[in-house]
Amino acid sequence: MSAVLVKDLTMRYRGHTALHGVGLELRENTIHGLLGRNGAGKTTLMRILTGQEFESSGQVEVFGDAPRENDAVLRRVCFIRESLKYPSYFKLREALAAARIACDSWDADFAARLVRDFDLPANRQLKKLSRGQLSAVGIVIGLASRAPLTLFDEPYLGLDAVARQIFYDRLLADFAEHPRTIVLSTHLIDEVADLIEHVVLMDGGKVLIDADADDLRGRAVSVSGPADAVAAYADGAAPLHRSQLGGHLRVVLTQRPERPAAGVTVEPLSLQELIVMTTNRGDRT
Numbered sequence: 001m002s003a004v005l006v007k008d009l010t011m012r013y014r015g016h017t018a019l020h021g022v023g024l025e026l027r028e029n030t031i032h033g034l035l036g037r038n039g040a041g042k043t044t045l046m047r048i049l050t051g052q053e054f055e056s057s058g059q060v061e062v063f064g065d066a067p068r069e070n071d072a073v074l075r076r077v078c079f080i081r082e083s084l085k086y087p088s089y090f091k092l093r094e095a096l097a098a099a100r101i102a103c104d105s106w107d108a109d110f111a112a113r114l115v116r117d118f119d120l121p122a123n124r125q126l127k128k129l130s131r132g133q134l135s136a137v138g139i140v141i142g143l144a145s146r147a148p149l150t151l152f153d154e155p156y157l158g159l160d161a162v163a164r165q166i167f168y169d170r171l172l173a174d175f176a177e178h179p180r181t182i183v184l185s186t187h188l189i190d191e192v193a194d195l196i197e198h199v200v201l202m203d204g205g206k207v208l209i210d211a212d213a214d215d216l217r218g219r220a221v222s223v224s225g226p227a228d229a230v231a232a233y234a235d236g237a238a239p240l241h242r243s244q245l246g247g248h249l250r251v252v253l254t255q256r257p258e259r260p261a262a263g264v265t266v267e268p269l270s271l272q273e274l275i276v277m278t279t280n281r282g283d284r285t
């Protein structure tokens, strides 16, 4: 069964349509990257999947049921947003206790280990924590929830590089032992490229790419070298991107020519570069 099934989903706000007929299926027990430029519609989609917003039209199923006001479904879902708000008197203990009540699959021991990993102060009010520490609280809750559908929406505002690496390491290790459906929305594509198994790229309220990360990695190549040699190698193929510095030419091709490269370097394009080029071309569909 798929964890999420969305058909022809449209979300209209007053004067703006944030989602235009989105169709999507998220597999169970898979780490998904939900990518796209600012305003692409990622948060709107996640808010609808987690019952925080109601769609204007279309079909939305989470574990086979509509999430809207559906406690049985929502107890299996954890949504960690960029700026979670807690009551002003809350300390870490209260935040973890509230999460424990909300999540059937909560693991208190794992939460305690994560609190130590992120070196979080237990007895300080959350409103006094630094920006990065507050993000770490969200990450602790998201991971320890072990929710069958866990969504992280830019969870690491202010989090330093070491703490982000701890997040990625703990996520991968715990996912191996407790597979679940993870949706990770982020602009730090390079950092998560090796983590995500499936990519959903949104742009202008539509899904541009919905593909396994391995397929995407082979989708485009960078060809560089002496301009004449590169031009001959590419042989009239329409490049996704072209840049020339003096006699050195680099093109990005969506198909690798069959012939061996003579005097040119052919490398797979990074996921980040592919995403940037795909959303930077002005050919929104």
Ligand SMILES: Nc1ncnc2c1ncn2[C@@H]1O[C@H](COP(=O)(O)OP(=O)(O)OP(=O)(O)O)[C@@H](O)[C@H]1O
Pocket (backbone or CB within 6 Å): 013, 014, 016, 017, 018, 036, 037, 038, 039, 040, 041, 042, 043, 044, 045
């Ligand atoms: N309540 C609202 N009323 C009107 N427009 C809204 C509302 N919420 C979101 N939008 C608009 O819908 C579009 C999609 O917003 P959304 O927050 O889903 O984007 P996003 O992909 O998450 O962007 P980011 O990466 O910047 O977080 C944006 O143009 C936004 O301004």
